[in-house]
Amino acid sequence: MKKKYSFLMVLLLVFGMILAACSGSNSSSGEDPGNSNELDxxxxxxxxxxxxxxxxxxxxxxxxxxxxxxxxxxxxxxxxxxxxxxxxxxxxxxxxxxxxxxxxxxxxxxxxxxxxxxxxxxxxxxYPETIQIVTTEKSGIKSVEDLKGKKVSVGAPGSGTALNAEQILEVHGLTFDDIKKQDLAFDESTAGIQDGTIDAAFVTAGTPTGAVEGLAATEDIVIVPIEKDKIEALIEKYPFYVEDEVKSGTYGLEEKVATVAVQAxxxxxxxxxxxxxxxxxxxxxxxxxxxxxxxxxxxxxxxxxxxxxxxxxxxxxxxxxxxxxxxx
The missing domain is CATH 3.40.190.10 (Periplasmic binding protein-like II)
Incomplete structure (x- = not known):
């Protein structure tokens, strides 16, 4: 009788452990879509x-x-x-x-x-991270097409800004071969514009951007606009872009400037x-x-x-x- 009782207790204990293991596995798997707190x-x-x-x-x-x-x-x-x-x-x-x-x-x-x-x-x-094509009044650059043959910074090598520049040039029928490409960080770009070693720079950042504000303190800033049809072509091919603008008053601009942005x-x-x-x-x-x-x-x-x-x-x-x- 004692042996039968002991055997029954062992069976109950083993069965209980199996149930506990199954329950624990289900509760920790994170597969229950109704459990919004599956993470600690x-x-x-x-x-x-x-x-x-x-x-x-x-x-x-x-x-x-x-x-x-x-x-x-x-x-x-x-x-x-x-x-x-x-x-x-x-x-x-x-x-x-x-x-x-x-x-x-x-x-x-x-x-x-x-x-x-x-x-x-x-x-x-x-929020938008605005693509700003920065130059000055004295450069004479008024459009993206005017960048052809100019010394233009497109951002640091391998940066998102460089890809933005390449894609914007593309919808205007241009490539990096059409400009004298410079691979400079934002502060280096604005310093280059100020000392005349480059003509323009692509800057992808929230506005106002500190490096560009610094340039605006000594130069009459121009943000080169992107025309409506080119914006539409860009967004159609690269849907992560959105329409954006640099507001009037930014960098001393008298009018808002149409452009595009990627977003955070x-x-x-x-x-x-x-x-x-x-x-x-x-x-x-x-x-x-x-x-x-x-x-x-x-x-x-x-x-x-x-x-x-x-x-x-x-x-x-x-x-x-x-x-x-x-x-x-």
């Missing part, structure tokens, strides 16, 4: 501490932590391209990026040639649940008024699907559908 920690990749991504990322991390209960932290990084690779490797959950860089990552082109990032989707765009955006790993990404998206866009950064006033849900350029995560789409925002 979220990492947001930003950029360098001196840029815009890092302070915004810190504010976003605080919002996500408070609204979802999931500990969230902003991490410094090498910004857009590095961030896409880190998400690909599964070493973070959310990242800042420029829209064009995210598109290159998904398509496996440019710096991601032959090595696409296949596990990312968008939360939404944030938030990208997320596609294996995060719909509920989790919905909650993150809702938390961010409904608490932006508490973010103490100048760019926060530009971040609006109604603009978040403009120029995204990659697939939007279903959780983010659920939120935008809920509030009546759709891609144009």
């Amino acid at each position: 920690f979220i990492s947001i990749l930003t950029g360098g501490t001196g840029g815009t991504y890092y302070p915004l990322g810190g504010a976003f991390a605080n919002i996500i932590s408070e609204e979802t209960g999931i500990e969230t932290n902003a991490e410094t990084s090498g910004a857009s391209a590095e961030n896409m690779t880190t998400l690909k490797n599964g070493d973070a959950e959310i990242a800042f990026s420029q829209t064009d860089i995210s598109s290159y990552a998904v398509d496996g082109t440019m710096m991601f040639e032959g090595d696409p990032v296949e596990n990312i989707q968008a939360i939404g765009t944030l 955006m938030l990208v997320v790993r596609d294996d995060l649940s719909e509920d989790l990404v919905y909650n993150i998206t809702k938390a961010l866009f409904e608490n932006m008024d508490g973010v103490q950064h100048a760019k926060a006033e530009l971040i609006k849900a109604e603009n978040a699907l403009k120029g995204v350029g990659i697939e939007v995560h279903p959780g983010a789409l659920k939120y935008f559908d809920e509030i009546g925002v759709s891609a144009e």
